[in-house]
Amino acid sequence: MKVIIMGCSRVGARLAELLYRDGHQVTILDIKADSFRRLEQDFGGAALLGSGLDEAVLRRAGIETADAFITATQGDNRNIMAAQVARHIFNVPRVVCRIYDPLRRDLYSELGLETISSTTIVAQMIKEELTG
């Protein structure tokens, strides 16, 4: 599978490594070269400097033939906009969007994006851990 990840955050970097180890073709984007330090030495995918909101950068990352596009920056709105570019402009078959805000998470999953809210998931897990 050819996967593009936007945002070399901790989650983005970790996901890139996991997918790479499973044999997928991974390209990770970030607007700061600094962020790529989060990747481990043995990461063999591509790290590309540039904004995932920029269609030229997305093309360079190979979005036209990508099987999946994942947004993992710290900004909800940036993630949402990039996910909609991937979905509506480039017709990427699978688009997964990280959204912190639960309201936006619900809204955009109604609008057809695959969304993940770490806020909701982590809060739920901690609650289950505590209360069994």
Added chain:
Amino acid sequence: MYIIIVGGGRLGHNLAKSLISQSYEVLVIEKDPELVDRINAELGSVALVGDGCEGKTLESAGARRADIFVSLTGEDEDNLVACQIARHHFNIPRTIARLLDERNEKLFKKLGIDVIINSTNIILEYIKHELPSPPVMHLLKGLEKDFEVVDITIPASAETVGRRVGELALPQGAILALIIRRDRTPLVLGIETLVQGEDQVIAVTRPEDEPSLRAALTGK
């Protein structure tokens, strides 16, 4: 009519002022408390501190009964998302977004933003209008998504000068609304009206017909 404005910078502040003077009910949502204080000091309690993309802020702003939602922040992604939340979560019938990077215009249109304001382009249009060639100047864009109002000046040397309006090969659906003559007299057009040099023509057209409208009017 209740209008919510997101972004209380110079643009939002001035828009609020002008709408209030026309007796509209207006609320400005702005993240920076200093800007909010400045607006409230001048216009009364019309601004609140908050994030225009957040459900709770919009809820307390009474977004459910708003008629128009205008997002004027300096980031395209914030304007896009605020308008989508306004439309899809709060059912506000009309959304207007400021666009900073025109490469995003296609996406905004596709996602159903009713009116897209590209301020850079508007300024460029005004500058182009002052240049000697006969440009097409956009007066209003996206009013009804498929149409725009444009302003075309007929060069004195145009081959259409002296011809009847009825003879011009206008694109289908384009309407010539008004001529402003060189002496600044406005004139409603009929098919018998004769085109004169330096006429300023105000027309309604589909964006894609703009080149053929320009060709029909100026011969270029």
